[in-house]
Amino acid sequence: MTNPVVQKVNPMLTEERAKASFPVEELTYILDGGKFNTEKRREIEELVTKDPNFEHPPIQFMTREQQYSLAVKKALLVQQRLKELDMLDDPYASYFFRRIAMPREVSPIGLHWVMFVPTLMGQCSDEQRERWLQRALNYEIIGTYAQTEMGHGTFLRGIETTATYDPSSQQFVLHSPTTTSIKWWPGGLGKTCNYAVVVAQLHTQGRCHGVHMFLVQLRDESTHRSLPGVVCGDIGPKMGYHTIDNGFLQLNSVRIPRENMLMRNAEVQPDGTYIRRVSNEKLTYGTMVFVRSLIVSDAARGISEAATIAVRYACVRRQGEPSSPGAPEPRLLDYPVHQYRLLTCVANCYGLWFASEVLRDLYFTVQPDVLEGRTERLPETHALSAGLKAVGSNRGAACVEECRRCCGGFGFSEASGLPKIYNDINPACTYEGENTVMLLQTGRHLLKCVERARRGEQLAPSDAYIRSRPTPQPKLAGGPLTADLLLGWLRWRSLSMLLEVSGRFNSFIEQRQAWADAFQAVSRRLTRCAEAHCILYVGQAFLDSAKAAENPKICGVLTSLCRLFLLNEVVSGAGDVQLSRSDLARCQDAIDSLLTELRPNAVALVEAFDLPDRMLCSVIGRYDGQVYEAMLQWARQSPLNATDVHESYELYTRQFLAGRSLAKL
Ligand SMILES: CCCCCCCC/C=C\CCCC(=O)SCCNC(=O)CCNC(=O)[C@H](O)C(C)(C)COP(=O)(O)OP(=O)(O)OC[C@H]1O[C@@H](n2cnc3c(N)ncnc32)[C@H](O)[C@@H]1OP(=O)(O)O
Numbered sequence: 001m002t003n004p005v006v007q008k009v010n011p012m013l014t015e016e017r018a019k020a021s022f023p024v025e026e027l028t029y030i031l032d033g034g035k036f037n038t039e040k041r042r043e044i045e046e047l048v049t050k051d052p053n054f055e056h057p058p059i060q061f062m063t064r065e066q067q068y069s070l071a072v073k074k075a076l077l078v079q080q081r082l083k084e085l086d087m088l089d090d091p092y093a094s095y096f097f098r099r100i101a102m103p104r105e106v107s108p109i110g111l112h113w114v115m116f117v118p119t120l121m122g123q124c125s126d127e128q129r130e131r132w133l134q135r136a137l138n139y140e141i142i143g144t145y146a147q148t149e150m151g152h153g154t155f156l157r158g159i160e161t162t163a164t165y166d167p168s169s170q171q172f173v174l175h176s177p178t179t180t181s182i183k184w185w186p187g188g189l190g191k192t193c194n195y196a197v198v199v200a201q202l203h204t205q206g207r208c209h210g211v212h213m214f215l216v217q218l219r220d221e222s223t224h225r226s227l228p229g230v231v232c233g234d235i236g237p238k239m240g241y242h243t244i245d246n247g248f249l250q251l252n253s254v255r256i257p258r259e260n261m262l263m264r265n266a267e268v269q270p271d272g273t274y275i276r277r278v279s280n281e282k283l284t285y286g287t288m289v290f291v292r293s294l295i296v297s298d299a300a301r302g303i304s305e306a307a308t309i310a311v312r313y314a315c316v317r318r319q320g321e322p323s324s325p326g327a328p329e330p331r332l333l334d335y336p337v338h339q340y341r342l343l344t345c346v347a348n349c350y351g352l353w354f355a356s357e358v359l360r361d362l363y364f365t366v367q368p369d370v371l372e373g374r375t376e377r378l379p380e381t382h383a384l385s386a387g388l389k390a391v392g393s394n395r396g397a398a399c400v401e402e403c404r405r406c407c408g409g410f411g412f413s414e415a416s417g418l419p420k421i422y423n424d425i426n427p428a429c430t431y432e433g434e435n436t437v438m439l440l441q442t443g444r445h446l447l448k449c450v451e452r453a454r455r456g457e458q459l460a461p462s463d464a465y466i467r468s469r470p471t472p473q474p475k476l477a478g479g480p481l482t483a484d485l486l487l488g489w490l491r492w493r494s495l496s497m498l499l500e501v502s503g504r505f506n507s508f509i510e511q512r513q514a515w516a517d518a519f520q521a522v523s524r525r526l527t528r529c530a531e532a533h534c535i536l537y538v539g540q541a542f543l544d545s546a547k548a549a550e551n552p553k554i555c556g557v558l559t560s561l562c563r564l565f566l567l568n569e570v571v572s573g574a575g576d577v578q579l580s581r582s583d584l585a586r587c588q589d590a591i592d593s594l595l596t597e598l599r600p601n602a603v604a605l606v607e608a609f610d611l612p613d614r615m616l617c618s619v620i621g622r623y624d625g626q627v628y629e630a631m632l633q634w635a636r637q638s639p640l641n642a643t644d645v646h647e648s649y650e651l652y653t654r655q656f657l658a659g660r661s662l663a664k665l
């Protein structure tokens with residue numbers, strides 16, 4: 001991919017940039033977690049941009065096979081470069097190197113570093129780590145995470161693949177007993193990987209002990225041919241994710257050594273005796289908690305890319321009736337409704353960005369304890385990572401789509417870069433736990449919190465408000481609509497909704513319904529409670545970050561953006577609780593005022609994300625704002641334009657026009 005040649009900057013963008021009321025660079029430092037990180041990220045981006053090995057024509061003009069092949073090359077080249085630069089052990093540097101080298105092109109070896117390596121870290125005994133982890137970190141072996149089957153994705157306990165221990169050979173026999181038990185979806189499984197962590201039902205001494213993990217070699221390490229008993233391949237084209245070989249895997253009585261069961265939490269001894277070392281069996285699901293927390297930040301980054309494109313385009317695109325004769329047509333960004341559509345996406349982006357940082361810190365605080373078997377804060381971490389994964393990816397997909405629509409027809413063209421971002425973000429609503437199911441996990445946790453609060457027990461910090469007494473609805477039509485007041489209202493809303501659903505749930509229990517039936521009866525409402533709880537978390541993280549900004553100008557603009565986020569939640573969630581007409585009207589007026597206030601900072605707020613053209617890959621979101629000439633250049637690259645007359649003319653159209661039958665051709 002080549003960066004568009006930066007031409008003279010479109011004066012309409014220069015004009016907008018000059019309106020910023022705060023130092024954009026300082027906000028970039030905040031978003032990056034410090035000036036040092038910004039500088040390091042830029043150095044890495046520069047390295048990749050200068051490297052001709054990462055240059056190629058736009059992938060959108062390539063076939064899927066070409067896209068996959070190129071992605072394998074780039075993904076492996078990234079690893080080589082990281083090694084040469086001695087950056088392999090630096091997760092920050094590696095992340096940004098991969099991101100700029102393969103912008104929104106999912107890597108065929110992505111599962112290796114997102115799930116395979118973390119699973120080895122979290123699920124192996126110390127001895128197993130010694131044996132495999134370094135090989136995996138050195139990319140001597142390339143692995144994936146094979147859990148989902150054709151027949152079971154969400155309901156993990158229903159997985160059918162079996163791992164049956166044979167004490168005579170001290171081996172496990174891995175087997176796919178049915179068609180529905182064939183592993184389906186794992187990333188990189190089809191063609192790229194030679195190992196997999198396989199999730200299977202453990203059988204030993206005639207008993208099933210539930211799902212456990214096993215390291216299975218799939219392909220020969222030198223020839224890459226699939227090993228005897230292993231049938232695997234690519235699952236075919238998808239809605240997006242063209243660069244990765246999501247695969248299938250059928251195991252026909254494949255034997256692996258006993259030592260290949262991941263034994264941090266449980267063990268099968270040579271004679272077949274099963275020993276569980278920790279009582280909480282959900283520790284096997286640890287990698288998913290980790291990846292769910294990453295997805296929240298990835299969703300925020302996706303919105304940041306789409307919003308940068310759409311806001312820049314809205315500055316240079318004129319469309320509509322001039323305000324006076326001879327005046328130019330208005331810019332899209334001059335329309336209040338357009339400002340609303342874009343600025344609410346920007347507000348969601350900042351909210352999720354800051355929330356993902358708080359969630360990441362929580363994960364890394366809790367994880368060392370969990371690894372040692374102390375699981376007190378695991379339920380909170382699981383509930384938050386599941387719920388925020390759902391809210392983040394739902395919002396991510398919705399905001400990217402809104403940005404795409406904001407760009408009209410060009411938004412539908414791959415030239416805009418927006419379909420690529422959307423197709424990369426959207427599957428996150430499904431993978432790593434389908435979003436509705438994830439919200440139900442959060443809801444289940446919240447119901448239990450209400451019970452524990454009634455018993456006077458302590459709750460984890462993010463759940464603590466559930467212990468407070470119900471209060472009357474905070475009035476919004478009185479004094480100023482401060483961010484603190486709005487956040488208080490969202491806290492009140494979350495608690496009210498939860499108490500209402502919990503009361504309903506308890507009445508089913510009192511009518512002697514089974515727990516599971518009562519849960520199903522309130523499940524629809526419970527997903528809304530989970531969303532409200534997560535939005536409260538996002539709002540709190542947003543406001544805390546705004547207040548923490550040392551520069552008063554940045555503090556001011558972030559607080560205004562946070563108020564827009566909170567007000568929009570109040571207005572769009574007005575159906576969940578009774579909001580008076582006067583409160584609603586007040587909030588709507590406040591939104592209108594905020595749009596006017598924030599509009600001059602629209603470009604500055606997205607450019608604080610500091611996304612180079614190479615990252616955006618967008619004809620309409622270019623830094624220089626020279627959209628139209630670049631659009632024509634893009635179209636000229638279409639393979640359909642390689643000749644003036646396409647071969648289909650001779651083959652079909654000419655015959656058709658001559659009245660000949662096409663049926664025999
Ligand atoms: C750099 C950025 C890149 C980011 C992007 C990454 C790109 C990677 C691309 C693709 C990767 C995709 C990988 C995958 O999709 S892997 C497969 C993922 N599969 C799933 O997520 C399956 C979803 N299903 C489940 O997680 C579970 O089955 C379940 C839905 C949670 C239900 O489980 P189960 O029926 O066993 O449990 P219960 O509902 O009965 O609950 C029992 C108690 O366990 C608690 N629980 C459940 N899960 C966890 C967990 N993970 N951790 C801790 N505790 C857990 C639950 O709360 C219950 O507790 P209670 O106290 O109420 O009994």
Ligand SMILES: Cc1cc2nc3c(=O)[nH]c(=O)nc-3n(C[C@H](O)[C@H](O)[C@H](O)COP(=O)(O)OP(=O)(O)OC[C@H]3O[C@@H](n4cnc5c(N)ncnc54)[C@H](O)[C@@H]3O)c2cc1C
Pocket residue numbers: 111144145146147148151152153154155184185186187241246427430431432433434435436437440
């Ligand atoms: C791009 C992509 C990459 C993936 N990568 C991997 C990978 O690397 N490794 C891997 O193992 N898997 C992977 N997956 C699989 C993914 O994790 C599953 O698709 C996901 O967990 C959902 O499972 P499912 O497809 O079986 O859907 P189902 O579980 O059949 O769900 C279908 C629908 O039913 C609803 N539903 C299901 N159960 C309930 C319930 N209890 N209550 C209410 N509603 C319910 C869901 O909300 C959903 O809308 C990937 C999937 C995709 C799309």
